Amino acid sequence: MNINGLTRTIGLIGNPVEHTLSPVIHNNISKRMDIDSVYVPFRVEADGLDKAINGAYELNILGLNVTVPHKNAVKEFLVDIDGAARDIGAVNTLVRDESKHGYKGYNTDYMGLERQIKEDGIELSGRTVAILGAGGAAKAVTYMCIKNGASKIYILNRTIDKARQIAEDMYGLLNNDTSLYNSFCDSSKETDKDNMLIKDIVVDRISSKEYIIPISLNDNNVITEDNLIAFQATSIGLSPNIDKVVIEDKEFYKKIAVGVDLIYNPATTKFMKLVNENGGKAYNALKMLLYQGVAAYELWHKISVPQEIIEEVYLELKRSVYPKDNIVLIGFMGSGKSTVGKALAERASMNFIDSDEYIENKAGMSIADIFEKMGEDEFRRIETETLIELRDNLSNTVLATGGGMPLRRENAILLKEIGRVFYLTAANRVIYDRVKEDTKRPLLFCDDPYSKICDLMKERRPLYEKACDVKVDTNSNDLEEVLAAIS
Numbered sequence: 001m002n003i004n005g006l007t008r009t010i011g012l013i014g015n016p017v018e019h020t021l022s023p024v025i026h027n028n029i030s031k032r033m034d035i036d037s038v039y040v041p042f043r044v045e046a047d048g049l050d051k052a053i054n055g056a057y058e059l060n061i062l063g064l065n066v067t068v069p070h071k072n073a074v075k076e077f078l079v080d081i082d083g084a085a086r087d088i089g090a091v092n093t094l095v096r097d098e099s100k101h102g103y104k105g106y107n108t109d110y111m112g113l114e115r116q117i118k119e120d121g122i123e124l125s126g127r128t129v130a131i132l133g134a135g136g137a138a139k140a141v142t143y144m145c146i147k148n149g150a151s152k153i154y155i156l157n158r159t160i161d162k163a164r165q166i167a168e169d170m171y172g173l174l175n176n177d178t179s180l181y182n183s184f185c186d187s188s189k190e191t192d193k194d195n196m197l198i199k200d201i202v203v204d205r206i207s208s209k210e211y212i213i214p215i216s217l218n219d220n221n222v223i224t225e226d227n228l229i230a231f232q233a234t235s236i237g238l239s240p241n242i243d244k245v246v247i248e249d250k251e252f253y254k255k256i257a258v259g260v261d262l263i264y265n266p267a268t269t270k271f272m273k274l275v276n277e278n279g280g281k282a283y284n285a286l287k288m289l290l291y292q293g294v295a296a297y298e299l300w301h302k303i304s305v306p307q308e309i310i311e312e313v314y315l316e317l318k319r320s321v322y323p324k325d326n327i328v329l330i331g332f333m334g335s336g337k338s339t340v341g342k343a344l345a346e347r348a349s350m351n352f353i354d355s356d357e358y359i360e361n362k363a364g365m366s367i368a369d370i371f372e373k374m375g376e377d378e379f380r381r382i383e384t385e386t387l388i389e390l391r392d393n394l395s396n397t398v399l400a401t402g403g404g405m406p407l408r409r410e411n412a413i414l415l416k417e418i419g420r421v422f423y424l425t426a427a428n429r430v431i432y433d434r435v436k437e438d439t440k441r442p443l444l445f446c447d448d449p450y451s452k453i454c455d456l457m458k459e460r461r462p463l464y465e466k467a468c469d470v471k472v473d474t475n476s477n478d479l480e481e482v483l484a485a486i487s
């Protein structure tokens with residue numbers, strides 16, 4: 001990072017801010033897009049909020065995220081507020097407005113959730129929704145569900161008055177705020193049943209106040225609909241209390257087709273497990289975290305972050321939230337992945353897996369036979385399938401991979417999700433000397449294996465470099481030196 005006189009500051013105000021993941025998002029986008037800005041967390045006490053915001057403006061800070069406990073209080077100190085943030089009643093992003101000499105507030109939490117559910121293919125239009133919780137997060141979820149045309153919304157909370165309050169606030173908006181009403185009408189779908197429009201049904205429900213239904217968590221059995229989309233918006237189930245969930249009753253989960261937990265740590269919450277066990281599809285909200293950050297970044301820098309960069313940043317984010325203790329070795333055949341991997345595993349009391357052997361056991365035939373009988377494409381497909389399996393199950397393991405493994409972009413991403421990736425490098429001639437006697441290398445079944453190695457290396461080297469975290473030179477053939485470079 002090169003900080004200079006032109007570097008712009010962006011950041012976060014909240015209390016506490018020590019565990020925030022936002023720097024991972026923003027500083028990675030800046031680095032990858034070569035944008036000269038730096039993201040810094042600032043701990044701000046409640047009674048110093050006004051001074052912090054005025055001071056930030058005077059310090060020429062480009063923009064700020066706002067987190068607990070300031071998301072509501074901050075509204076007082078803004079020069080403008082975006083419609084959705086005003087409706088939801090919470091602001092998590094401040095964007096500098098020179099013309100008004102202050103900051104405009106936005107709610108990118110809501111934008112992030114909307115973008116996540118679109119990306120995950122969750123269609124809210126015409127669907128019945130159940131929201132667990134009635135805090136700030138639940139309010140943003142309710143707003144998003146209305147905006148995207150949900151046909152009925154249950155809000156379930158321990159303290160029913162809070163659920164009632166959200167319902168009242170939303171009815172107020174639907175009756176007085178044409179923008180929410182219009183986007184709801186635009187999004188709600190036609191149904192061919194009796195030629196009725198869901199929209200008409202819901203408009204009736206809105207007027208009779210039967211559209212948003214507050215209920216106590218214990219009364220969840222009053223929900224008669226199934227095929228629900230459910231959002232878990234309470235703090236229950238968050239790590240380390242991973243065995244907790246606000247509703248245990250299996251009958252409730254049988255009614256859920258899709259469940260989204262706003263918690264992302266652990267990656268699979270108890271709520272998500274219960275949704276899965278009862279036949280539904282479950283998602284956590286790590287992408288919401290990612291996209292609320294991307295949305296803020298785009299507002300501050302007035303740019304659009306390319307999807308490829310978003311995917312890379314998502315990977316970094318995953319690695320920060322769910323750090324893996326595995327080591328992955330990549331490189332050309334003969335670069336020493338098996339030898340180094342086995343020695344490393346033994347020294348560090350780790351397990352060792354060779355992905356080629358793993359695939360051979362799984363397929364019940366040798367790699368050479370898979371190539372011959374099924375073709376290279378099928379082999380590559382099996383490799384990807386295997387990596388997904390390994391990503392979800394491996395820990396404390398050294399994984400040595402087949403030479404072609406990181407060539408597919410999706411495999412390269414999966415390898416980084418599995419662990420820290422080391423690229424074992426060696427000169428073409430060194431590799432040739434190491435493999436020339438080996439009869440089990442289908443790619444070298446040709447008249448001039450050395451030229452084949454040179455051709456393949458030319459193509460593969462940049463891909464290996466892109467797929468790795470660390471490069472390790474093995475030309476010396478000195479195992480100790482290589483092990484020292486890895487551990």
Ligand code: ATR
Nearest residue numbers: 133134135136137138157158159162233234235246
């Ligand atoms: P946020 O702004 O992140 O949504 P919040 O406003 O503190 O956070 O809301 C937390 C949610 O978790 C609320 O719905 C809360 O229920 P209450 O309104 O009844 O307090 C819910 N919650 C917290 N602890 C709970 C518990 N032990 N059992 C059930 N719900 C709980």
